[in-house]
Amino acid sequence: MQQKPNPFIPYMSTIKSVADLTSDVKLFNVELDDPTVSDGFNYHPGQFAFLSAYGIGEAPFCLTSAAHRKAGIEFAIRAVGTVTNALHELEEGAKVGIRGPFGNSFPMEDYKGKDIIIIGGGIGMAPLHPVINTIVDHRADYGNLLIINGARSPQDLVFADEFDVWAKASKANVELTVDRGDDDWKGRVALIPDVVVDLNPSPKNTMAIICGPPIMIHFTLIKLKDLGFANDQIVTTLENKMKCGLGKCGRCNIGDKYICVDGPVFTFEQISHFIEQF
Amino acid sequence: MPVDFQPKIIGFLCNWCSYAGADMAGTSRITYPSNIRIIRVPCSGRIDPLFIAKCFTEGADGVFIAGCHPGDCHYIEGNYYARRRFALMGDLIEYLGIEKERYQVRWVSASEGKKFSQIISAFTDKLAALGPRIKG
């Protein structure tokens, strides 16, 4: 009998670096200890993996890095629960576990030749980060790139170091907005849905990818539809609670779908066919 | 039972009286067994029965609780409420089969260093004689 690996045992991994993205978000760069496993660990924008804090448990996080850059596996993690708080305690050199990659991904091939609008709220930028970097690194393959990134305050904008790089790419535009500004903030103080209306992007040959808190997605979706975007032109990632990533633990079940194996990336066209709406 | 059995005791001491009492024992060079691991709490009223159950669940052989004498509570009446809880908790754990000798609540003031030491010595001896709570 062929021995299958226990899918619950993570790959032993080591934290290579930890960087503060905001006051409560850290960027972890993690390396798989076994070089053979590391070489075989291929993933695509939108996919996620489970990260273990040994002694506490594990939680799913989207892979923030773009695999083609070969700069290590990265996770942007906000401290909100027991596992994330435990991970935030860890330093360079600490052992963690990785299980994955899991789930589907953004069909980047299908997006080629199209204008792309990326709309991210808060930590919702994490799954969008590899999408942006894939487009930036293969600039000729895609049309115009519009990035709309919002956060509660200027200090809560993640990936701030990269805004300039993204903005300097050809045919690219970065629009930042915050709920509350401060003395140094010269940019927009507005909610994302209003910024979308303000910028008035054309739906023609365009894909809009939204990630963020449910309430932001809800209202942005309404505005995009007002602008003429069809359901199949709007994409998001669903972020239900998950425990296994294997379609077995039942938590991420919505309709006949399991977000961990059938998602997390869905168009609103697909979501509109779910019997249950979250 | 091994001859050299050393009981594990968790002690919850109120900051204002009993912890100071234990401190008094220390500074007066009055020795007491090192079997007790002391957890300082602001008031005996802070000691949730959960703590007691958790100690026994995690393998403590005895639980010791000390607070200010009734009437001396730093927070006026914390130990009065606590007293009722401790009485009921004692009944409950005994009912579950944990010998009542394994659970002791005493009032110890800041000046009673000697008394503290005597209590802990006697408690430790009693627990040593009872043997480990979780047999085997």
Add this chain to the structure above:
Amino acid sequence: MMDKNIVKQIRDKAKELLSNGTIKCVLGYETGTDGMNARPAFIYEPEDVDRLIFDNTCTHNLSTYLRDKRENPVAIVVKPCDARAINVLLGERQIEREKVFIIGIVCQEVVQVSWGELSHDAQMRCKICNQHTPVIYDFLIGGPVDESAPKAEPPANVTAMEGKSSGDKVDFWSGQFSKCVRCYACRAVCMGCYCTVCFVDMLDPEWVGIKIATPENQMWNTIRAFHLSGRCIGCGECARVCPVNIPLDLLNMKMEKEVGEHFEFVSGLSSEEPAPLASFLKDESLGIGE
């Protein structure tokens, strides 16, 4: 064994209250799918009141549902034990008196209930009950009962358990708790378990580990029993619903016995009297501290 007169009075009252808009819903009993045992019923429309019944299989303590129905005024059918639960909830400010219309039923006993089986044996708690008339009600159904019966003795099984050696007690309870699968039905069915976040669900600090093992199960059941001390009114629902037959009432009855002995308190007799663990007497020693 259904008393037609009681049922008619319940239905008439329910119809009246729903029709005149006093309340939005009646929490009562209807016949279950086995055709013999009652189940809780929620009646919203006057034309549905004929579903309501009352007989000696009406074991459920419906006061547990009041936490779900805080928005609108409701009427609730209560037995004397359930009426005490309402006093506990009133005393703990969980419900508002004006929003609950209490239809009290004079009760002799309820029988042991299990789906698909009709029993004639009274529940143990009923055999030692001497409270046959609800302590609180807005509308009483049923005739006067001789309440002069002698005060109930502590249940024999509690006394028997107390008499066991420590070793035997440990063996008994480990055996019982080893069966627990932590379905939390005991908590879910309990009128007193209304905490928004139960200690057993807390992750930080994690009081009870995820493992379903005897020590964790004992921790859960011990603390639950403690949290109900002086609040449990002995409806016995926790023991009834336990799918693995752990005699949880044996813990609660012990605590109520001690509460009675230490503090001369019986829970739920009044909603005004302070709860025993939220009050104290300065000069009681309780055998503590000496």
Add this chain to the structure above:
Amino acid sequence: MNKITSKKDLASWLDGLMKDKVLIAPAFVDNQSVFKHVANVAEITFDFKNTALSVKEWFFPATEPLFTIHQKDGDTTLEPIDIENEFVLFGIRPCDAKGLKLLDKVFLGAPTDTVYAERRDKTTLVGLSCLEPSPQCFCNSMGTAPNNADDVDIMLTEVVDGYIVEAVTDKGKALLSVAKLSNSKLSVPKIKCPTELQVKNVPEAMKSCFEDDYWARIADRCIHCNICAYVCPVCHCFDIRDYPTSEKTERIRCWDSCQSPGFTCAAGGHTPRPTKASRLRQRFYHKLLYFPERFEDFQCTGCGRCVALCPVNIDIREIITDVPKLGEKSATKA
């Protein structure tokens, strides 16, 4: 010609199996029939109604370590779980066996849950026909029957003085090689579950009553305990968390239920199913629509446990009966 074994020979066969295998069989403990490890045949009860917990606990236990984490001197190692023994599960009823078949679809589907798979692999199922189905049972409506041998390795049916023995799989045949069997003209009696439900149109009907008030009215009664999920032979939801002790940490999986309020509550507090009604609806939609859409079978075996053990009589048979009527109601409305 059927094979038959006497009660005495059955006992000595079981006795022999215990030499190198662990025997799990029904027994009475505290007036309740349960499946447990038995050390001798005398402990076994051959005449029992369905146990409170289904046999799923022997393959997907209420709590189990998935692997062990050792952390020592800055070194972290992971140790897989080893299932050493081989098991014989004696006395499994066809409804529970069907339950395992349905669990297989979930746990053995790619990627395989190896912990479950290994237990399944190392266990031989010896079924026992259910001669007196209980009033809560409706297994015939869920595609099995009180004497259905499809989902076990060996099937036994009690007849006068003995048991008719059917060797169903190779695994079963191997186990029977040491059994004393004789030929018999007796045939397996026809047994039918008393309750029969019309289930064919249920998934279709479910599609049109999602928003119906019906679910909220049933949920009124629900106390959101986890009994229905835990006694169900097919419910498979679980939680995973670490269980640290001073020596080691175990990554523990334990049963969980979609009825519990925290089930879908993510860190940070967002809960997609905040109401009792939405959780209760999820249970029945999963059993009667989503599972059939994904695996082409109901997620129910008709064992009747949830019917009998629900503290407030939420009865899946009643729901199966009501749903098509709701569909009709909304169809006429439209």
